Amino acid sequence: MASASRGEGWTYARAGVDVGERARALARLVEAIRYRPPPTHGRAVGPSGHFAGLLRIGRETIAMTTDTVGTKVRLAETLGRWEEVGEDIVGVNVNDLAAVGARTAGLVDVILCGAPDAATFAAIGRGLDRGLRAARCHLLGGETAIVPDVVAGIDLGGTAIGFFPKGRDPVTGARIRPGDRILGIPSTGVHANGFTLVRRLLAEAHVDLARPRPGAEIPVGIELLRPTRIYSETADAIAGRPDVHGLAHLSGGGARNLIRLRPGVGFVLDRWPDPPPLFGWLQGLGGISPEEMFGTFNMGVGFAVVVAREHLAESRRRLARAGAPDVVEIGHVERGSGVTIPSWNVRFTGYE
């Protein structure tokens, strides 16, 4: 894959993931989809390209989203640990449901592998169980495809559906306005994004996964494998409130995800907390620019909540009570555009 490297440090593109090329290919796919079904088969509602698709079915609105654990599975394979990525199948999906204000309902998992191994599957099952418990989600089925010529090792993914309890509308970001405050809920680590880059950095620097990085106490392999924090119940506790104007899952694309919420406003992240040392260590391994770091990783904040200024304190209390006592204020909304992180001199004008 041809891709220009920005500056001299490592980039996600140089590691093999060119999001620009992906966007161009995807545009070709999407423009080929011309068909619009009749309303007898459900009615599409809400903006397309948001964190989850929305479909009005009979008397309910259903949210649906799909994602995979990506190349984090290769780290799991190296370490022979599958519970964490099993849990990630749930996290990477239900957090996108949470970002449209939907309540989690059901998940199907997809495991692609060359040859199924019982112990590996048991560990994936234990991880799935933990994730389902955290998200209060039904497992509605799954697919195990034995495709020895297609995948090396194992690929893990899934699809989740959610709904809107009576009286709650989807949260799209349309109500966001200048003056709003932005709250952030910490991540547990790199979650399941940017692992093609992470693995290149580890390999280039000959990092021993069994030893802690400087200043840490657990092996860096374990630290990197930590499952995605699940924000479902926390978001569910506030999603229906009129003072909650926007929700964002800061996964692939990091802080840039805020741009998806609303055009025509600027997200100024002038209170971004110091990223956990793991991110600084990764940055140092590859001489990576702050822009690349904030545009690839969550940098310590995995979920954002945009609230009306006058409800800031109350929203913080509600989130703290609903599983996020560590919520912090990370910025505010201004007139303008894009995402700005002044202390790191980072500015994003587009999502991809």
Add this chain to the structure above:
Amino acid sequence: MASASRGEGWTYARAGVDVGERARALARLVEAIRYRPPPTHGRAVGPSGHFAGLLRIGRETIAMTTDTVGTKVRLAETLGRWEEVGEDIVGVNVNDLAAVGARTAGLVDVILCGAPDAATFAAIGRGLDRGLRAARCHLLGGETAIVPDVVAGIDLGGTAIGFFPKGRDPVTGARIRPGDRILGIPSTGVHANGFTLVRRLLAEAHVDLARPRPGAEIPVGIELLRPTRIYSETADAIAGRPDVHGLAHLSGGGARNLIRLRPGVGFVLDRWPDPPPLFGWLQGLGGISPEEMFGTFNMGVGFAVVVAREHLAESRRRLARAGAPDVVEIGHVERGSGVTIPSWNVRFTGYE
């Protein structure tokens, strides 16, 4: 993957897909899932392990199922043709919704690839569009994961959701009783199952994909690539009727899928039509037993409808009007168990 070969001919297991090993690994995964969500997050309804999972959400019942195109993508890659497998993303999923009597509503697609190529994605998009049109299905989103270390080439999959129009209940097979008649709707070819075996047979026999097999007029590569027939609208036209006792998508596992409908009855397929010559040719390439053929491929019939005997003629007429003028009677239900195909001396006692 170690697996015993049955007889001397080629088998699905010898080609690299051991469904017994898959079943054992999957059992370990499923037994690890202990969590049951509270009813505030939807209520699971209907049998688990059926063609689609069923969840009561608010005032609607949602059906959800996930599947991939499997190793058929490798044939697409060899031929440089992606429209057919793009359409298969829809077919392999919506036919499972049809098999629980659900009406198709929405689909998300998942494309895993090493590097995205715009022309390939455009062709996949055209195929998706055709499939969505045939199934009257919304595309609600998708995931394009660039995972160069995980997949060779491209993997295609998706997840579909459906619902039950007012007054219609899910069709589970529970109403099936001895004396019922079984109708079959023809397939368009091998659909998207058994391709690990197909590709081994083609390679061993040095088959030229660009030439027709004996007796055929189109190149065998094109013949094998034909997209999965989509049964959604046909099934939707009859699913709500009380005389329709069971529906089955004969995909992976072929005629064995009927066993999933109801234990304690025997499915006797004593009117199975002559399989299209493509299947006989494949069988001859590898010296494959009839049991292996009927347990791996659809053998010419892709969807089955079990109806009350007294409504046989009327059901045929309805199906014929709803897109299946080629529907045929393929057998009946007796006291007993399993699936029997007398003219081929084939008997299945379990689904896997």
